[in-house]
Amino acid sequence: MCGIVGYVGHRPALGVVVEALRRMEYRGYDSAGVAVVGPRAAQTGVVTVEKRAGKLANLTGALQVDIAADPDRFAGTTGMGHTRWATHGRPTDRNAHPHVAGGFAVVHNGIIENYAALRAELEAYGVEFESDTDTEVAVQLVQHHYVAGSTAGDFEASAYAALRRLDGAFTLLFVHAAHPGTIVAARRSTPLVVGVGDGETFLGSDVAAFIEHTRDAVELGQDQVVIITAGGYLITDFAGEPQPGTPFRIDWDLEAAEKGGHDYFMLKEIEEQPAAVENTLLGHFEGGRIVLDEQRLSDQDLRDVDKVFIVACGSAYHSGLVAKYAIEHWTRLPCEVELASEFRYRDPVLGRSTLVVAISQSGETADTLEAVRHAREQKARVLAVCNTNGAQIPRESDAVLYTRAGPEIGVASTKAFLAQVTANYLVGLALAQARGTKYPDEVAREYRDLEAMPALVEKVLATGPAMRDLARELAGADTILFLGRHVGYPVALEGALKLKELAYMHAEGFAAGELKHGPIALIEDGLPVIVVMPSPRGRAVLHSKLVSNIREIQARGARTIVIAEEGDEAAATHADNLIQIPAAPTLFQPLLATVPLQIFAAEVAQARGYDVDKPRNLAKSVTVE
Ligand code: M6R
Numbered sequence: 365m366c367g368i369v370g371y372v373g374h375r376p377a378l379g380v381v382v383e384a385l386r387r388m389e390y391r392g393y394d395s396a397g398v399a400v401v402g403p404r405a406a407q408t409g410v411v412t413v414e415k416r417a418g419k420l421a422n423l424t425g426a427l428q429v430d431i432a433a434d435p436d437r438f439a440g441t442t443g444m445g446h447t448r449w450a451t452h453g454r455p456t457d458r459n460a461h462p463h464v465a466g467g468f469a470v471v472h473n474g475i476i477e478n479y480a481a482l483r484a485e486l487e488a489y490g491v492e493f494e495s496d497t498d499t500e501v502a503v504q505l506v507q508h509h510y511v512a513g514s515t516a517g518d519f520e521a522s523a524y525a526a527l528r529r530l531d532g533a534f535t536l537l538f539v540h541a542a543h544p545g546t547i548v549a550a551r552r553s554t555p556l557v558v559g560v561g562d563g564e565t566f567l568g569s570d571v572a573a574f575i576e577h578t579r580d581a582v583e584l585g586q587d588q589v590v591i592i593t594a595g596g597y598l599i600t601d602f603a604g605e606p607q608p609g610t611p612f613r614i615d616w617d618l619e620a621a622e623k624g625g626h627d628y629f630m631l632k633e634i635e636e637q638p639a640a641v642e643n644t645l646l647g648h649f650e651g652g653r654i655v656l657d658e659q660r661l662s663d664q665d666l667r668d669v670d671k672v673f674i675v676a677c678g679s680a681y682h683s684g685l686v687a688k689y690a691i692e693h694w695t696r697l698p699c700e701v702e703l704a705s706e707f708r709y710r711d712p713v714l715g716r717s718t719l720v721v722a723i724s725q726s727g728e729t730a731d732t733l734e735a736v737r738h739a740r741e742q743k744a745r746v747l748a749v750c751n752t753n754g755a756q757i758p759r760e761s762d763a764v765l766y767t768r769a770g771p772e773i774g775v776a777s778t779k780a781f782l783a784q785v786t787a788n789y790l791v792g793l794a795l796a797q798a799r800g801t802k803y804p805d806e807v808a809r810e811y812r813d814l815e816a817m818p819a820l821v822e823k824v825l826a827t828g829p830a831m832r833d834l835a836r837e838l839a840g841a842d843t844i845l846f847l848g849r850h851v852g853y854p855v856a857l858e859g860a861l862k863l864k865e866l867a868y869m870h871a872e873g874f875a876a877g878e879l880k881h882g883p884i885a886l887i888e889d890g891l892p893v894i895v896v897m898p899s900p901r902g903r904a905v906l907h908s909k910l911v912s913n914i915r916e917i918q919a920r921g922a923r924t925i926v927i928a929e930e931g932d933e934a935a936a937t938h939a940d941n942l943i944q945i946p947a948a949p950t951l952f953q954p955l956l957a958t959v960p961l962q963i964f965a966a967e968v969a970q971a972r973g974y975d976v977d978k979p980r981n982l983a984k985s986v987t988v989e
Contacts, residue, residue, distance in 0.1 A: 366391055366392045366446065366447065366448055366449050366461075366472070366473035366474075366535075366569070366983070366987070367385065367387075367388025367389060367390070367391035367392055367446065367447040367473075367568075367569045367573070368388070368444070368445075368446055368471050368472075368473050368535055368537060368556070368567065368568065368569045368573075369381055369384035369385060369388055369444060369445045369446075369566070369567060369568050369569075369573045369574075370443070370444040370445075370537050370547045370549060370566065370567030370568075370592065371384070371441075371442070371443050371444070371564065371565075371566055371567075372441065372442045372545055372546065372547055372564065372565050372592050372593055372594050373441055373561065373563060373564025373565065373566075373594045374441055374563050374564060374594060375441060375564065376438075376439065376440070376441065377400050377401075377402070377438075377440055377441050377442055377443025378398060378400055378427070378438040378440075378443055380443070380566075380577070381398050381400075381443040381444060381445040382398065382420075382423075382424060382427070382445065383576070384445065384566070384568060384573040384574060385398070385420055385423075385445045385446075385447055386420060387572040387573055387575075387621055387773075388445075388447050388568065388569055388570075388572065388573055389419070389420050389447045389978070390629075390773045390774070390775060390977065390978065390983075390984045391447060391449065391473075391569055391570075391983050391984050391985060392447045392448050392449030392450075392983040393418075393419045393420065393447055393448075393449075393978050393983075394417070394418075394448045394449055394450040394455030395415060395416060395417045395418065395423075395447070395448040395450070395455050395456070395457070395459070395460035395461070396415065396416060396418075396419070396420045396422070396423040396445070396446065396447045396448070396460065397413065397414065397415025397416070397423065397445065397446050397448075397460045397461050397462050397471070398413070398414055398415070398423070398427070398438075398443060398444070398445040398446075398462070399411045399412065399413045399443060399444050399445070399462040399464075399469040399471070399539055400412045400438045400439075400440040400442070400443040401440055401442040401443065401539050401540070401541060401543070401544040401545075402438070402439045402440015402441070402442070402544065403436070403439055403440065404436065404437055404438075404439065404440070405440065405467075405541035405542075405544065406541065406542070406544065408541070409466075409467055409541050409542070410464065410466075410467065410541055411462070411464060411467065411468070411469040411539055411540070411541045412437055412438055412440070413462050413464055413469055414426055414427055414430055414438075415446075415457060415460035415461065415462065416457055416460060417455050417456050417457050417459075417460060418455070419978070420447060440544065441544075441545075441594070442539060442544050442545055442546070442547065443539075444462065444469070444471055444537045444539060444547060444567070445471070446460075446461035446462060446471035446472075446473075448460060448461055449983035451475055451498070451988055452475070452479070452496060452497050452498040452499075453495055453496030453497040454496070458494065458495050458496075459495045459496055459497050461497075461499060463494075463495060463497065463499050463500045463502075463503045464503060465491075465500075465503040465504045465506075465507035466507040466510065466511065467507075467510070467540045467541035467542050468503050468506050468507050468510070468538060468539070468540050468541075469503065469538075469539050469540075470499065470502050470503040470506070470536060470537065470538055471499075471536070471537045472498075472499040472502060472534055472535065472536050472537075473534065473535040473554050473555075473569060473987060474532060474533035474534035474535060474552075474553070474554040474987060474988060475498055475532045475533055475534070475988050476498040476499065476501055476502060476530050476531070476532045476534060477498075477531045477532035477533075478529075478530065478531040478532065479498035479501045479532075482501040482505060482529065482530075483500075483501050483504075486501065486504050486505065486508060489508065491504050491508065498532075501530075502526060502530065502534075502536055502538075503538075505526040505529060505530075506522050506523055506525075506526040506538055507522075508526075509521075509522035509525040509526055510522040510540075513525075519538075519540045519542070519543045519546065519548065520546075520548055520591060523538045523548040523550075523589075524589065524602065524603075524604055526538075527550050527589065527602055528602055528603075530552075532552075533552055533553035533554050533730060533987065533988065534550070534551070534552055534553075534554060535549070535550070535551045535552075535554045535555065535556045535569065536549065536550050536551075537549045537567060545593055545594060546591060546592070546593055547567065547591070547592050548589065548590075548591050549567055549589065549590050549591075549592070550587075550588070550589045550590075550602070551584050551586070551587075551588060552586060552587050553586065553730070553733065553756065553987075554569075554728065554987045555569050555570060555728050555755065555756065555985075555987070556568075556569065556584050556590070557569075557570060557571055557573075557581050557582065557583060557584065558581060558582040558584065558590055558592065558597050558609065559571065559573070559574035559577065559578045559580065559581050560578060560580040560581070560582060560596070560597070560611075561574075561577050561578040561580075562578075563594050563595070564577070564594055565592040565593065565594060565595075565596060565597055566578065566592075567590070567592060570752070570771075571614045572621045572771055572773075575614060575616075575617070575618050575621055576618050579613055579614040579617075580611065580613060580614075581611070581612055581613070581614055582597065582599075582609040582610065582611050582612070583609060583610040583611075583612060583754040584599065584609060585607065585609075585610075585759070586756070586759075587601060587602055588600065588601060588602075588607055588609075589601070589602060589604075590609075597609070610754065612753065612754060615753075616770055616771060620770045620771050621771050621773065627970075627976075628774060628966070628975075628976040628977045629772075629773040629774040629977050630774030630775075630776055630778060630866075630962075630966050630976045630977055631966060631976070633769075633772055633773070633774050633778045633779045634778050634779070634825070634959065634962050634963060634966070635825060636769070636770065636779050637778065637779045637782045637821050637825075637959065638818040638819070638821045638822040638825075639770075639818070640767070640768070640769035640770065640779035640780070640782055640783040640786075641782055641783060641786045641817055641818045641821055641955060642818040643768035643769070643770075643783075644766075644767045644768045644769065644783045644786045644787050644790075645786060645790070645811075645814060645815060645818075646768065648790050649808075649811045652804055652808060653797060653804070653807075654790055654793045654794045654797050654807060654811065655794075656747075656763060656764075656765045656790065656791075656794055657763075657764050657765050657766050660762050660763045661745055661747065661762055661763045663798045665745060666719075666794065666795055666798035666799065667798050667799055668716070668717050669697060669717055669718070669719040669745075669795065669799075670697065670717040670718070671697065671698050671699075671700075671717070671718050671719070672691055672695075672697050672698070672699040672700070672718075672719045672720075672721060672795070673699075673700050673701075673702060673707070673712065673714070673718060673719070673720045673721070673739070673744070674687055674688065674699065674700070674701040674702065674720075674721045674722075674723065674788075675701075675702050675703075675704040675707045675720060675721070675722050675723075675732060675735040675736070675739070676701075676703075676704055676722065676723035676724060676732055677703060677704050677705060677724075677729050677731050677732055677986065678777065678861065679725075679776075679777035679780070679781045679784075679858060679861060680723040680724055680725060680729075680732070680777070680780075680781070680784055681701065681703055681704075681723075682781070682854045682855075682857050682858040682861070683723055683781055683784035683785045683788055683854075684701040684721070684723055684788065685701050685853070685854035685857070686785050686788065686851050686854045686855075686954045687699070687701070687721070687785070687788035687789070687791065687792060688700075688701050689850060689851050689951060690788065690789055690792040690951045691788075691791070691792040691795065693951065694792045694793065694795070694796040694801060694802055694810075695792060695795045695796045695799055695801050696801055697795065697799075702735075703731075704722070704729065704731040704732040704734070704735040705731040705989070707735040707738065707739075708734055708735050708737075708738035708739075712742075714739055714742035714743070714744040715742065715743060715744065716743045716744070716745070718739070718742075718744040718745070719744070719745050719746075719747060719795075720735070720736070720739040720744045720745070720746045720747070721746075721747050721748075721749060721788070721791055722735060722736045722739075722746055722747070722748045722749070722757055722761060723748075723749040723750075723784050723787075723788070724748070724749070724750055724751075724755075724757050725750070725751040725752070725767070725769075725772060725777055725780035725784070725985075726750075726751070726752055726755060726984065726985035727748070727750040727751070727752040727754075727755020727756060727757040727758055728752070728755055728756055728757070728985045728987050729757070729985060729986050729987070730986060730987050730988050730989045731986070731989055732757060733756055733757050733760070734989060736748070736757055736760055736761060737760065740760065740761075740762075745762045745763070746760075746761040746762050746763075747761060747762065747763045747764070747765065747791065748761035748763070748764045748765070749764075749765050749766075749767060749784055749787045749788060749791065750764060750765075750766060750767065751766065751767045751768075751769050751772065751780050751783065751784075753766065765787050765790060765791060766787075767780060767783035767784055767786070767787045768783065769782075769783035772984075773977065773984070774976065774977045775865070775977060775978060775979055775982050775983065775984050776862055776865055776866055776962075776965070776966075776976070776979070778962045781858065781958065782821065782955055782958065782959075785954055785955055785958075786814065786817070786955065789810075789814055789951070789952070790814075793807050793810055793811065810949075813948075813949050813952060814952065816948075817948065817952055817955050817956075820945075820946045820948055820955070820956055821955055821956060821959060823945075823946050824945050824946065824956045824959040824960065825959065825963075827943050827944075827945070827959070827960045827963065828963050830941075830943060830960075831943070831960050831963040831964045831967060832963070832967045834925065834941060834943075834964060834967075835963075835964050835967030835968040835970075835971055836967070836971050838892050838968065839867075839968050839971035839972050841869065841891075841892055842869070842870060843869070843870040843871065843872075843886070843891060843892075844860075844863060844869060844870075844871045844891075844892045844893070844894060845860075845871070845872055845873075845874065845883070845886065845887075845891065845892070845893045845894070845922075846859045846860045846871065846872065846873040846874070846893070846894045846895075846896070846961070847873075847874050847875075847876040847879065847893060847894070847895045847896065847910075847913060847917075848873070848874075848875070848876060848895070848896035848910075848957075849875060849876045849877060849898060849906050849909065849910055850898055850903075850906055850950070851898075851950065851951060851953055851954050852876075852896035852897070852898055852910075852953070852954075852957065853873070853874075853875045853876075853896075854954065855896045855953075855954045855957045855958050855961070856873035856874065856875075856894070856896055857873035858873070858958055858961065859871075859873060859894060859896075859958070859961030859964070859965070860872050860873035861873075862961060862962055862964075862965035862966075863961075863964070863965045863968060865965075865979050865982060866965045866966060866968070866969035866974065866976055866979050867965060867968040867969040867972055867974065868972070868974065868979070868980065869968065869972075872886075876895070876909070876910055876913040877909065877913075879913055879916065879917070880916070884916065884917070884920070887917050887920040887921065887922045888920070888921060888922075889921035890921060890922075890923055891921070891922050891923065892922070892923045892925060893917050893922045893923065893924055893925065894925045894926075894927065894961065894964075895910065895913070895914055895924055895925070895926045895927065895939075896927050896957050897910055897926055897927060897928035897929065897932060897935045898910060898950060898953070899929050899932075899947065899948070899949075899950050899953060900929065900931075900932045900933075900934065900935075901929075901947065902950035903950070907932075907934070908934075911934045911935070911938060914926065914935075914938045914939075915938060918938065918940075923940045923941075924938060924939050924940045924941070925939070925940065925941040925943065926938065926939035926940075926941070926942055926943065927943045927945060927957050927960055927961075928942060928943070928944060928945070929944070929945060929946070929947045929948075929953075930944045930945070930946055930947060931947070932944075943960050945957060945959075945960070
């Protein structure tokens with residue numbers, strides 16, 4: 365939520381920053397802005413800033429005009445930039461970042477929770493505010509410290525003094541017109557990474573900000589400040605005491621963060637799903653046993669588990685719903701799946717023998733992070749399933765299983781979702797193995813079946829043209845319903861979420877058995893209903909119940925679009941449109957059945973003329989509660 369970039373080095377900062385913002389735009393696109401500290405700032409005493417409401421293209425358009433009028437205006441080798449997902453204040457030019465006061469400029473991700481009190485305090489000193497944002501208190505506060513008191517005239521000391529007054533979650537970058545060559549940055553509960561180049565140093569909300577320049581990065585911890593110059597970086601705590609950073613090498617390249625010939629990242633990411641599943645499985649079955657990544661939980665810890673909670677948001681939550689079927693079936697442990705945003709506020713019963721599985725692509729989602737913190741305060745063990753190395757959620761967890769989907773840029777989760785579903789199966793099998801609820805050969809058989817899934821996912825991609833045709837036909841619909849049973853139910857929820865977020869269409873997913881308890885009243889002539897059929901080779905009762913549900917809605921005029929296993933005669937008979945997927949073990953079917961629904965949502969969105977990668981009002985990672 366909000367993308368932040370910073371640069372100090374030897375190149376013109378503006379180009380580096382704007383290019384980095386392009387890669388950060390998926391984190392927020394309500395407005396964008398840049399600040400450069402160069403000769404012009406030295407002359408005027410004010411950092412050179414441009415910012416615009418709307419997508420990055422509005423900012424780059426404004427910059428072209430600025431530079432045409434005054435080619436040297438943005439000269440300088442220190443700069444920073446911001447793409448905003450608005451929390452406080454409408455997405456206007458005025459509320460866009462950077463915010464400026466005196467010689468300072470600030471960009472911010474997060475929420476400054478005590479901003480109202482600080483604003484009142486500063487107003488009492490005569491400070492006049494220009495925006496409706498919480499962020500502006502940070503820049504007014506640092507300026508206040510710079511002009512008065514013991515920190516007067518000291519850029520870094522003023523920044524520390526201001527930071528110590530702030531509550532909430534924030535990544536903040538400070539620059540000052542009189543101090544080119546330095547950026548002071550801080551993070552608390554929102555992300556910030558440092559990129560270390562040759563004579564240049566970068567800051568980014570994530571490594572995509574600087575991947576084209578360096579693959580050497582440094583992870584910051586909670587409540588840390590980093591001061592960067594062209595020559596390197598210094599990490600401290602908020603009191604200024606030096607702290608170690610965690611250097612790491614980025615293990616993917618620029619190509620992974622590019623569209624690779626596709627119109628949208630999402631379309632590329634859908635196609636990358638076989639690899640995402642395959643890579644997530646890699647190395648997790650060794651010597652006939654399931655092994656997790658950073659398993660800081662012993663087999664005894666896993667044996668002691670008497671209850672599993674899965675906490676997550678959005679698509680990650682849906683992946684958790686799939687996991688519940690597998691975990692309960694394989695381990696006979698009770699497993700509850702909770703929306704992370706609800707979990708900690710309802711006083712869940714947790715203890716040392718509770719395993720909390722926190723699923724998050726970004727590893728930054730504030731709701732999930734707070735759920736993890738709550739679980740650990742209650743002494744529960746936390747296992748993170750995460751797609752981002754070293755993100756806050758895995759850092760604060762007892763164990764980690766990384767999904768290896770690679771960077772997911774499209775706001776709608778696709779390959780990360782399939783990778784989460786895959787990783788969750790591994791968690792279930794690891795528990796079953798440790799607890800002895802499955803014999804080693806049974807675990808091995810399940811794993812072999814999982815290993816066969818990437819090739820089947822590849823085959824499902826062939827449903828693309830059929831889904832595209834259907835999408836064009838149904839793009840004008842007002843409502844589309846999704847039905848499923850068993851593991852098909854979370855798939856229905858996921859299909860509906862994709863359509864809502866991308867095509868802004870009313871879509872609801874239902875457990876098919878619930879239909880008669882209310883939702884069937886929605887069925888009217890011609891209403892499209894997408895049905896996820898369970899395998900006819902699985903539990904016969906499930907399959908026949910869903911056939912009955914199809915007949916019930918058809919009798920009331922619904923148009924049935926049925927996703928069914930190849931060879932499912934009953935589904936073929938009752939479907940107005942039949943989408944066939946390969947046969948797979950029932951528990952693993954979500955890895956296949958979800959894919960046509962992703963393609964469908966992306967195609968409906970395109971047919972309706974929407975930006976598939978940047979749906980309105982959304983951002984890739986939600987770092988505020
Ligand atoms: O990064 P996370 O996995 O924690 O994100 C959770 C949700 O915000 C995310 O899955 C969201 O629902 C997606 N946009 C759905 O496509």
